[in-house]
Amino acid sequence: MKRKTKVANEIPTSSMADIAFLLLVFFLVTTNFMEEKGLGLILPEPGDAQAASQKIPRKNMMYFIVYGRDHVVMKHQDEERQMGVPEIRGFVEASLQRNENLIISLKPAPDAPYAAMINVLDELRAADAKRISLGQLKPTEG
Amino acid sequence: MGSFKRRTKVDTTIPSCSLADMAFLLLIFFMVSTAFKTEEGLKIVLPQAEMTKKIQRRQDIRHVWVNRPGVISVDDLPVSPYQMAQFLNKELQSNPTMVVGLRADSDAPYSVVNEILENCRLAGAYRVQFATMKEKP
Numbered sequence: 121m122k123r124k125t126k127v128a129n130e131i132p133t134s135s136m137a138d139i140a141f142l143l144l145v146f147f148l149v150t151t152n153f154m155e156e157k158g159l160g161l162i163l164p165e166p167g168d169a170q171a172a173s174q175k176i177p178r179k180n181m182m183y184f185i186v187y188g189r190d191h192v193v194m195k196h197q198d199e200e201r202q203m204g205v206p207e208i209r210g211f212v213e214a215s216l217q218r219n220e221n222l223i224i225s226l227k228p229a230p231d232a233p234y235a236a237m238i239n240v241l242d243e244l245r246a247a248d249a250k251r252i253s254l255g256q257l258k259p260t261e262g
Numbered sequence: 263m264g265s266f267k268r269r270t271k272v273d274t275t276i277p278s279c280s281l282a283d284m285a286f287l288l289l290i291f292f293m294v295s296t297a298f299k300t301e302e303g304l305k306i307v308l309p310q311a312e313m314t315k316k317i318q319r320r321q322d323i324r325h326v327w328v329n330r331p332g333v334i335s336v337d338d339l340p341v342s343p344y345q346m347a348q349f350l351n352k353e354l355q356s357n358p359t360m361v362v363g364l365r366a367d368s369d370a371p372y373s374v375v376n377e378i379l380e381n382c383r384l385a386g387a388y389r390v391q392f393a394t395m396k397e398k399p
Contacts (some may be wrong), residue, residue: 130354131393133282136282137278137285139282140282140285140286140289143284143285143289144285144292147289147292147293148292149363156316156363157314157315157317157393157394157395158311158317158364158392158393158394159311160389160392160393161392162388162390163382163388163389163390164305164383164387164388165383166383180264183332186372193282200318228376230376231371231372231373232369232371233369233371234309234367234369234370234372235310237372238309238310238311238368238394239309239311240310241392242311242394243309245313245371246312246313249276256372256373256376
């Protein structure tokens, strides 16, 4: 009893390319690079005496004191009131329209969580505030 | 004399047996050239911010990690703010376009972040990026 049909003794290589490309595409699609995302800030140079001694009129300063995630106090001239984070954007936008020289000073308390400061900074960015100063709340203030 | 017929037949198919080799070569090339994150970092939850923007120059970023209790880590080593400033100063000398990528936990106390920012200023690293994420965690 001899076999009549010949069995091919080769591995089919024509689909190998498909497999390789499939792997290639799979890895290309599933690789997720670590993306760098965030809020940028340029710090002032230390010992800039000229800038430090420059008197800023009181009406051009607006303070946001951050005590916690839901505890932000706005101070501007004689006005002082607690503010929710979502209302900061509209308020700052309106204030900037009235006075374009406004400098916004963000003062987080030392024990305030980092995210609370970021949330307020985010709102200031959204309101397109260009002049922002960032410094920790001193014990004598607030 | 009319025997100028071609004797050998020209193969009309494109050879496809080397296609697999090419594909594997590409695969290996991408696998080798992909640079993965080399830093381990600290376990943190990034704060969420709506105005999050992509940062262009990835190569220039040096990460400073801060976890929830306020431990600072640079290059996978726990450091003091002063040591961090020294590290950043050294990095700045080899790469003047360096950017500090601050990856701090949402609940890290601000006093630690303030100390880091002060030391960045002293080290001459004025460009800082607060790493945030756009979507809610």
